[in-house]
Structures are given as C-alpha cells and as structure tokens.
Amino acid sequence: xxxxxxxxxxxxxxxxxxxxxxxxxxxxxxxxxxxxxxxxxxxxxxxxxxxxxxxxxxxxxxxxxxxxxxxxxxxxxxxxxxxxxxxxxxxxxxxxxxxxxxxxxxxxxxxxxxxxxxxxxxxxxxxxxxxxxxxxxxxxxxxxxxxxxxxxxxxxxxxxxxxxxxxxxxxxxxxxxxxxxxxxxxxxxxxxxxxxxxxxxxxxxxxxxxxxxxxxxxxxxxxxxxxxxxxxxxxxxxxxxxxxxxxxxxxxxxxxxxxxxxxxx
Numbered sequence: 528x529x530x531x532x533x534x535x536x537x538x539x540x541x542x543x544x545x546x547x548x549x550x551x552x553x554x555x556x557x558x559x560x561x562x563x564x565x566x567x568x569x570x571x572x573x574x575x576x577x578x579x580x581x582x583x584x585x586x587x588x589x590x591x592x593x594x595x596x597x598x599x600x601x602x603x604x605x606x607x608x609x610x611x612x613x614x615x616x617x618x619x620x621x622x623x624x625x626x627x628x629x630x631x632x633x634x635x636x637x638x639x640x641x642x643x644x645x646x647x648x649x650x651x652x653x654x655x656x657x658x659x660x661x662x663x664x665x666x667x668x669x670x671x672x673x674x675x676x677x678x679x680x681x682x683x684x685x686x687x688x689x690x691x692x693x694x695x696x697x698x699x700x701x702x703x704x705x706x707x708x709x710x711x712x713x714x715x716x717x718x719x720x721x722x723x724x725x726x727x728x729x730x731x732x733x734x735x736x737x738x739x740x741x742x743x744x745x746x747x748x749x750x751x752x753x754x755x756x757x758x759x760x761x762x763x764x765x766x767x768x769x770x771x772x773x774x775x776x777x778x779x780x781x782x783x784x785x786x787x788x789x790x791x792x
Contacts, residue, residue, distance in 0.1 A: 562622035562656045563632070564680060567594045567614045568695060568774065569662055569670075570764030591669030594661060595646060597637035602626050602651075611637055614661070617774065622656070629653045649675050656680040656781070662695055665761055676714060682781035685718070685754055689780070690727070690747045692717040695760040696771050701732030701739060704747075711759075723751040731759055731773050743773040754780040 572592035576583050593616060600609035600623060610623045625632075632651045635643040651657065658680040664672040676695060678685075685691055692702055694711045702709045702717060705727060711717050721727045726748045733742040747755050756776040762769055 561625045561627060561654075562680070563600075563625040563651070563659065564622045564656075565612055565614060565620040565659045565661060566618070566776075567616050567661045568758055568760045569594075569616055570762060570767070570772070571616055573765055591663075591667075591671045594663075594670045594673065595636045595638070598634040598646060599637055599643075601633040601635065601645075602630060603633075619658075619776065619778070625651060625657070627654070632659075647673050647675060649677060652677060652679065655684065660693065660695060660758070662760060663763055665697055665763070668763065678716065685780065687752045687754055687780035688720050688722060688749055689754045690719050690721050690749075690757060691755070692719075692729075692757045693759065695758055697761060698771075699734070700742070700759050700771070701734070702729065703732065704729035721747050721749055721755075723749050723753070725749075729757070731771075733769075733771060742769065742771055745773070745775060747775075749777070752779055752782070753777055 572588045575586040575588070577586055578584075594614040597611050597613045599611045602609050602625070609625075612620045612623055614620065630651055632649050633645045634647040636646050647661070649659065656679070658678045660676045660678065661673050662675075663670045664674055666672075676693070678691070678693070690704075692704075692711060693716050694700055694713050697713055699710050699712050702711050704719060709717055719727075726746050728744070728746050730741055731743040732739045742759075745757075747757070749755065754777070756778075758774045758776070760772055760774070762772045
C-alpha cells in the first residue's frame with residue numbers, strides 16, 4: 528500500500544479501557560520450513576433472507592461484498608497449484624507452504640472456471656514466514672478488486688509478547704501506548720513489546736477538523752507465549768457510523784523465539 532499523507536498532531540491524553548482479543552490456534556503447513564497465512568479485513572454485509580412457502584432462506588451476499596470463498600495459490604508465471612485456502616472476513620487462514628526466495632504470489636478464485644484470471648498478484652518476501660492482509664479496494668468498494676499488505680510473520684519479527692499496530696486505513700492515525708504518542712502513516716506498522724500478564728492500555732486517535740478525537744480505546748494483554756495484532760482499517764460496511772474501525776487479534780507466537788519479559792516496554 529502506498530499513501531502520501533503528512534500531518535502534525537498535538538499532545539494526546541491517555542484513557543484506559545478494556546478490549547478482549549480472540550485466540551487463534553497455530554497450525555502446521557508442512558515440512559518446507561516456510562509458511563504463508565491470509566487475513567481478509569473488513570465488514571460483513573447485512574444478513575438477508577426471504578421466505579418461500581413458509582420457510583426462511585438465507586440469501587447470498589451481494590456481489591463484491593465478501594472476498595472469494597476460496598482461492599488457489601500459484602508461485603510463478605505458470606498456473607502452478609500451491610494449494611487452496613478459504614477466505615473468511617476476520618479469520619486468519621491455516622498456513623500453507625511457500626517456496627524459498629523472492630517471487631510472485633498469485634491468487635486465483637477456486638470457482639473461476641477452467642482458466643481463471645488472477646484475482647490478486649503480489650510479491651513474497653525473500654525469507655521467513657509471512658502474513659498477507661487483504662482488504663477491498665476503497666475506490667472500487669468491492670472485493671472484486673483487492674489490496675494487500677505483506678507482513679513478516681515469524682518469531683524473529685513478531686515474537687511472543689509483541690504487539691503490532693497496523694494502519695490499513697487510507698489516512699494517518701495517532702496511537703497512544705506506554706507513554707508514547709505516535710503518528711502511524713497508512714500502510715505502516717508499529718511494533719512494541721508487552722510482557723506476559725501486563726495490561727498495556729492504548730488509544731487510537733483520529734484527526735478531524737484540525738483536532739483529534741478518540742476512535743478506539745483498548746488494552747493489550749498477553750499470556751505467556753502469545754502475541755497480538757491490532758488492525759486499524761477503513762469501515763466498509765453499509766452506512767458506517769465511523770470512518771475507521773479497530774480489530775484486535777491475539778494468538779500463540781512461534782515457539783522458536785522468546786523475548787525476555789524484563790525487556791518488554
């Protein structure tokens with residue numbers, strides 16, 4: 528994601544509040560030594576139903592309101608099958624094996640026919656596990672056209688105790704945590720450490736009309752061996768009350784790297 532916004536902000540005020548996270552189990556992706564996972568970020572469309580002969584039937588969501596139900600991975604210019612992965616809004620996928628080195632990662636719809644066109648193309652990093660964050664294109668306002676942000680996902684880059692704040696929105700936001708006031712630009716990541724059992728309040732601030740207002744207040748808290756992902760993203764539901772939303776994901780960290788709790792800020 529490439530954005531160009533530069534703004535200055537006044538001092539923030541820290542307000543503590545509590546937000547629970549969801550626990551996501553780690554899974555095995557095979558024996559290649561490298562994994563890729565996917566997380567589609569956005570709002571679910573309103574539930575729709577109709578009654579036929581006295582029976583209620585759920586209607587399919589409108590076209591473009593959800594990501595493809597399943598995509599097939601390819602890792603080159605040819606139509607190689609790197610496995611299929613379901614995409615569910617707000618749910619991290621099970622990991623799939625990824626080849627070593629830099630190169631393309633191509634996603635095609637599973638239901639796209641015999642010779643489907645690529646739904647999304649991106650470049651995989653040179654080394655390490657990685658997480659692909661997906662969101663619908665804000666200009667098209669449809670999952671027919673998606674945008675992506677690739678994050679390192681291994682224990683070296685995001686070890687136990689880490690809290691990663693990711694700005695997926697199209698505008699800068701303010702983050703208040705641990706006595707810091709940080710402006711996080713679009714497409715950027717802020718990484719901080721929080722020791723196990725410590726409650727670390729945070730605030731997400733939104734610039735409006737020359738001032739600031741609080742968009743979200745929460746708390747990062749980990750058990751031993753866990754890490755968190757805090758996502759700030761554009762609200763893309765029907766008539767949202769606020770332009771941006773915040774989602775917190777909490778999960779077990781890879782076991783290969785552990786941070787000294789005394790070093791956590």
